[in-house]
Amino acid sequence: MHGLIDERRETRNFWALLAFGLAVLGAGLLAAHEMEVQGHIITGMDNQVVWGLPHVFAILMIVAASGVLNVASIGSVFGESVYKLRAPLAGLLCLALLAGGLMVLMLDLGRPERIIVAATHYNFKSIFAWNVILYSGMAAIVAVYLWTMFERRLAGWSKPAGVAALVWRFILTTGTGSIFGFLVARQAYQSALLAPLFIVLSFGWGLAVFMIVQAAMYGWNGVELPAGVERRLARLLAIFIGASLYLVAVFHITNLYYARQGDFEAFILLGRGGGEEFALLFWVGFVLLGSVAPFALLLWPAVRGPVGMGVAAGLVVLGGFAFLYVFIIGGQAWPLEIFPGHVVRSDFGDGHVARYVPRWPELLLGLGGVAAAFVLTIVGVRVLDFLPRDEPVAAEPTAPPP
Numbered sequence: 001m002h003g004l005i006d007e008r009r010e011t012r013n014f015w016a017l018l019a020f021g022l023a024v025l026g027a028g029l030l031a032a033h034e035m036e037v038q039g040h041i042i043t044g045m046d047n048q049v050v051w052g053l054p055h056v057f058a059i060l061m062i063v064a065a066s067g068v069l070n071v072a073s074i075g076s077v078f079g080e081s082v083y084k085l086r087a088p089l090a091g092l093l094c095l096a097l098l099a100g101g102l103m104v105l106m107l108d109l110g111r112p113e114r115i116i117v118a119a120t121h122y123n124f125k126s127i128f129a130w131n132v133i134l135y136s137g138m139a140a141i142v143a144v145y146l147w148t149m150f151e152r153r154l155a156g157w158s159k160p161a162g163v164a165a166l167v168w169r170f171i172l173t174t175g176t177g178s179i180f181g182f183l184v185a186r187q188a189y190q191s192a193l194l195a196p197l198f199i200v201l202s203f204g205w206g207l208a209v210f211m212i213v214q215a216a217m218y219g220w221n222g223v224e225l226p227a228g229v230e231r232r233l234a235r236l237l238a239i240f241i242g243a244s245l246y247l248v249a250v251f252h253i254t255n256l257y258y259a260r261q262g263d264f265e266a267f268i269l270l271g272r273g274g275g276e277e278f279a280l281l282f283w284v285g286f287v288l289l290g291s292v293a294p295f296a297l298l299l300w301p302a303v304r305g306p307v308g309m310g311v312a313a314g315l316v317v318l319g320g321f322a323f324l325y326v327f328i329i330g331g332q333a334w335p336l337e338i339f340p341g342h343v344v345r346s347d348f349g350d351g352h353v354a355r356y357v358p359r360w361p362e363l364l365l366g367l368g369g370v371a372a373a374f375v376l377t378i379v380g381v382r383v384l385d386f387l388p389r390d391e392p393v394a395a396e397p398t399a400p401p402p
Contacts, residue, residue, distance in 0.1 A: 010220075014382060021375040028368010031361040032107035040110065043362050048354040049332045054108035056324045057366030060205065061101030061373060062135075062176060063198055064320070066169040067206020069094045069142065073169075076145075076162030082229055086388045087162075089217075090210060091146040092380045093373075095139060097209065100373030102135060104365055127175065127182050134172040141165050150384065173199045180331070188264050188331035193254060197247045201320065204240035208316035211237065213377065215310050217387055225306065234309055238298040241316065245291050248323070264334050267353070268326060274353045278330040281322045290319010329356055 035042060045052040068090050075084030106112045123129045145161040148154040177198030180189040211233060218225055252269065255261040266272040271279035294312035298304060304312075333354040380386060 013220075014378065017378055018375065021371045021378065024371035025368050025375060028104075028365050028371060029107075031364035031368065032112075035107075035361050035365070036110070036112075042359065044357045044359045045362075046354065046356075048335075049329060049356040051328055051332060052108070052356065053325075053329075053358040053362040054104050054365045054369075056321060056328055057369050058101045058104040058108065059176065059328065060317075060320055060324055061097045061104070061369060063173060063202045064205040064209050064317075065094045065097035065101060066138075066173045066176075066199075067202030067204065068097065068210045069165055069169050070203055070206055071210050072145070073162060073166040076149075076159055077166055082232060086210070086214070088146060088149050088384075089214065089381075089386045089388060091142050091149070091165075092377060092386050093210060093213060094142050095146075096373040096376035096380070098135065098139060098142075099376060100369040100371075103372050104369035107365060108362075127178050131172075131175045131179065134168075134175045138165075138168055138172050141168050169202075170199060173202050180327075186331050186334075187260070187336055188268075188334050191251060191254065193247070193251045197251055200240070200243050200247050201323070204237060204244050204316055205320045207233070207237050207240060208313040208320075211309060211313040212317070214388065215306060215313075217381065221387060223387070230304070230306070230309065234298040234304055234312075237313070237316065238295050241291050241295045241298075245287070248286075260337060267334055268330050274355075275330065275333075278326045278333075282326045285322025286319045286326070289315055290322055291316075294319070332356075 043052060070090075071083050072087035072090040072094075074080045075082070075087045106115055122133075141161070141164050145158070145165050148158040148161045174195040177194040177196075180186075181191055181194040183189050214225070217223075252265060255265050263273070267275035268278050268282060271277075294315040297308045297312040297315075300308075333356060335352060335354075
């Protein structure tokens, strides 16, 4: 009787969560409809800042979708049993995050129905066209990868599928970083370091999302994460945080080496010329709260634990959001220096820092993408068994009584 009551309560909780996710998703779709009907005039975007808050949500989810698959790769490709048990959940999260991010991306660009044109007419000189292939290829490969993990007859193909997913996700994240690196109309972005930077950032963001979802699933099912697994995940995330900080520092130091980028770096890092919000978000949001604080929590055994790891993972995700906001919005707000050494002024606003304030349709659309990933995840977990089940550790034998 008690088990039946618990099952009914769990079913009610599932439908409540699903209803909540669908409500937020519906609000996001309604906001996208309003942007389609009224135009982007109801947003904070303008002719200079054309990628706003929804793009921050979208890029974060797409990059994290690539990084979360790192958990599966460590298990299937490199044979680590602890991570192999978590490969199915990592594959599900990859598909969910990718779907949510692409939903936001398509709806924010305007004329979403023209995706048919992008899918049937390719311009192979455009990095955007290449990403259409990369995103659809990623979804197909991960779907096959999950199939090999759930179908015992295909178990022998799991490692080849895992290798294909590993290679493809590196290519996909390289393409995402190259969208900015090849964009000559924004001098703040141009750097060959962006491709490897986005790959390393994806490791930390993806693992953080995985740890949050895993903790929620364990709490829902009353399962406790083994201490040994907890330590391994904590150390791995700390390594990814350190690597991310290192490459971000190299990126900005490289920019400082070029004289033409000096003013932009002062704008982003020191808040000069009207960049106070970007400097605050970078140093407090990304460096302090999004990197240093979770790094300390993960490596300090006294405060780590389940709660400490959850807080650390959440801070990493928030830090990633702050980094992308500074990178995407700040890079567009800074004016393009067309004529170096000369001051350019016009009635249009050339040579001036753009002012961008996000509005409610952008926020709702971004949250709608997160809700889409949330709905796909909880439905997938409900339909199939994605809960990682660690083998119990045998207790050490005790000496017989004298």
